[in-house]
Amino acid sequence: MEQVVLFPSGPVSYYYGSTFNKVWDICSDKEVIFITDRNIFDLHPAIFENKKTVILEAGEASKSLAVVASIISRLLAMEATRSVVLIGVGGGVITDITGFVASIYMRGVDFGFVPTTILAMADAAIGGKNGVNIDDVFKNIAGTINQPSFIIYDNQLLTTLPIKEWSNGFAEVIKYACLFDAEMFDELSQHDLTYYRHNESALKNLIMRCAEWKNKIVAEDEHEHGNRKLLNFGHTAAHAIENLYKIHHGEAVAIGMVIAATLSEQVLQLTATTTLQLKNILRGYELPTKLDINTHEVMNVLKMDKKRKGDHIDYILLEDIGKAVIQPLAFDEIENVITICMQ
Ligand SMILES: NC(=O)c1ccc[n+]([C@@H]2O[C@H](COP(=O)([O-])OP(=O)(O)OC[C@H]3O[C@@H](n4cnc5c(N)ncnc54)[C@H](O)[C@@H]3O)[C@@H](O)[C@H]2O)c1
Secondary structure, three states, X not given: OEEEEEEOOEEEEEEOOOOOOHHHHHOOOOEEEEEEEHHHHHHOHHHHXXXXXXXXXXXXXXXXXXXXXXXXXXXXXOOOOOOEEEEEEEOHHHHHHHHHHHHHHHHOOEEEEEEOOHHHHHHHOOOOEEEEEEOOOEEEEEEEEOXXXXXXXXXXXXXXXXXXXXXXXXXXXXXXXXXXXXXHHHHHHHOOHHHHHHOHHHHHHHHHHHHHHHHHHHHHOOXXXXXXXXXXXXXHHHHHHHHHHOOOHHHHHHHHHHHHHHHHHHHHOOOHHHHHHHHHHHHHOOOOXXXXXXXXXXXXXXXXOOOEEOOEEEEEEEEXXXXXXXXXXXXXXXXXHHHHHOO
16 A cells, blocks of 8 residues: 655655565666665575675674665765665664765665664654764764655565564564554553564554654654654653663653653643553563662763753653653652652
8 A cells, every 4th residue: 555645844655564576666767775684685685686785794883874874875875876766674773864864875765664673664764864973872862753654564474573573673662652642552551562463454554654643743743842842741750861881772761651641640640540551551561560770870871861941851741641741740750650660
């Protein structure tokens, strides 16, 4: 099913429930170069056979300016012209770096994505943010906002995805349910990870729904002056926890969402039952709801967040499932809640 979404910076064609070979319909008369990582290349060799492909080491470390420079050298060695189409086949690391390279190579060339993780399908491949990290610590600090021409969804590629990466991606899926979609929240509470791993059509619908929510928000606020900030639900504390304790991003987001829900109980009267439901959902998707942390340490990192305004920080809270707001919170208030809910 093809859907075209019009963003301020241009249209993007979404091919849901498609197959990898759609690439050849879209780019039949074009020069194509794939960018992927070693894991995907080794697990799906047939799709890259006899195709020009840049293979990166798997993992977050590839999102660096040094790797960007090395990809550009490879493109030059392959004699890629301005009419090349770069296609990122992979998770969020690959879609981010492909979008970034495509935005700067010869001042910008065409690009598309074939996302291969739940996280990339539901979130990272969408919205046009393409960034790399600096010094391993400053995440996505150098980047562009530039939309791909197309995104192809081929769920067959998920057959090789490790279970940990399924959970990781579901943290973002649960985030979309909390922010925008009470019906999806109920659906998630009635099922678990095993259900979606074995029910392709339910998974396809779920991913499409997340993508549609993100498209709607980004189409209204591509440059994050307003409601796009809501997509940071669970991420403020998560970034601090992830950096300090080196846990998976999805695990940190799960814990971050529990903290945000508990803060919402205190500040906005979200019911304790809703927070409990959220925790139960997270467990069903094999995600943690707490971690043994040093609250003081976490607060020190939080205080360096770019959303800080004096002794406050803009936090994404829930009035209810499906009703998110941006709320300035004092650091003391946050510290108390983190201490309580991580015990
Ligand atoms: N641009 C955005 O809006 C946005 C939003 C959210 C996250 N992100 C970025 O996304 C990245 C995280 O994405 P991710 O979780 O997809 O990470 P990832 O790209 O590192 O993929 C996770 C792991 O799964 C492997 N893998 C991917 N697809 C596979 C498959 N089908 N079979 C087997 N193994 C497979 C990869 O090799 C890697 O080891 C972060 O860098 C984050 O900053 C970007």
